[in-house]
Amino acid sequence: MDKKINTLYFSATNTTKKVVSGIANKLSENMKSEITNNIDFTLPKVRENSVAFTEEDIVIVGVPVYAGRVPNVLLKYLNSIEGNGALAVAVVLYGNRNYDDALIELKDILEDRGFNVISAGAFIGEHSFSKILAQNRPDDKDMAIVEEFADKIYNKLSKGDKLYPIEVKGCKPYRNYYRPKNKEGIPVDIRKVKPKTNSNCNDCKICARVCPMGSIDFEDVTRFNGICIKCGACIKKCPNNAKYYDDENYLRHKHELEDELTYRREPELFI
Known part of the structure; x- marks a missing residue:
């Protein structure tokens, strides 16, 4: 199997990076091939320059889930990337609430940019608002699933069969961005809140x-x-x-998430 392995991710607190790198490392081990390119577009300077791939590439693409969607601040960059027939693995990482339509949105973006999305996964990481919600995830159990996911991707590629488009969970048209509510149940806007x-x-x-x-x-x-x-x-x-x-509304939402979302969500894989 002659494919170049690449990673492409946004990961402000390194949780998405951990999952994407885990998939790439295991795939590299299975394919006996070095990782050609690691593109971390978390910082703004990197997003000033687009990238292009070819049919020789397989790209593990990862983004966090913000309010149930792909972060809108990343859309300009993601829509500048050229797939040119490269294979892609779509990965989203969320903080134990829900990934809503983020995965299907990322898949659609990649396909629109000329990628062939051959697999996808929704993984869980410590919530960006909290140090206790999904604390220390992705953990060892998650990373074992990451390796299993990479093995399944390798097996799929090894068969040499035609790679048909995959189906993932999500709604089309996409749902609106998730909004927290105040104690009266009225949606609040915390976008302008700053630390x-x-x-x-x-x-x-x-x-x-x-x-x-x-x-x-x-x-x-x-x-x-x-x-x-x-x-x-x-x-x-x-x-x-x-x-x-x-901010009162931000803190209320943070505590609400921590109190109500204690059930451990597990990764969902689509091969």
Whole structure:
């Protein structure tokens, strides 16, 4: 089997990266082939340049689920990629609530860009809002499923049969973005909510470096020069716990998720 293995992912807190890399590494082992290209488009500079693939490539593409969909801030970049007949594995990662229409949306985007999507999976990672919801996932159990998934992809490719389009869960037209509700049951908009900075901050600049929107001011990390997508990178990667949210609706939704979504969701695979 003569295919070049590539990864392509957005992963602000490294959970999507872990799953995508796990699939690629196991597939590389099975195919006895090196991973040709790792494209991490989490930071804005990388998204300034598009990429193109060929029929010789297989690309494991991963994105997180935001409000039940592919993050809209990634659509411009994803729609600039050229598949040119490359094979693709579509991967979404969500925080134990639901992936809603994110997987079917990612599959559609990839097919529209000229990829042949041969398999897909929805995996679970620690929620971007929380340090306890789906804590430490993807964990060992998840990663065992990742390896099994890669084995099934390899077996499918090894058969040499015609690769027919796969079906995945989701609705078309896609549902609206999921919206949290206040205590009166009225939907609230938390898109403009941004984290604050407390006195623990020692100006190490890590938050500014990891912000996938490039929104945290490098000279004054308490300031935002752009949007906040609630990815959790600045909070989870701060060594001093200096970043936090104090918005009432955001915190209510965070606690609601933590209280109600304790049931362990499991990965769903589509081969």
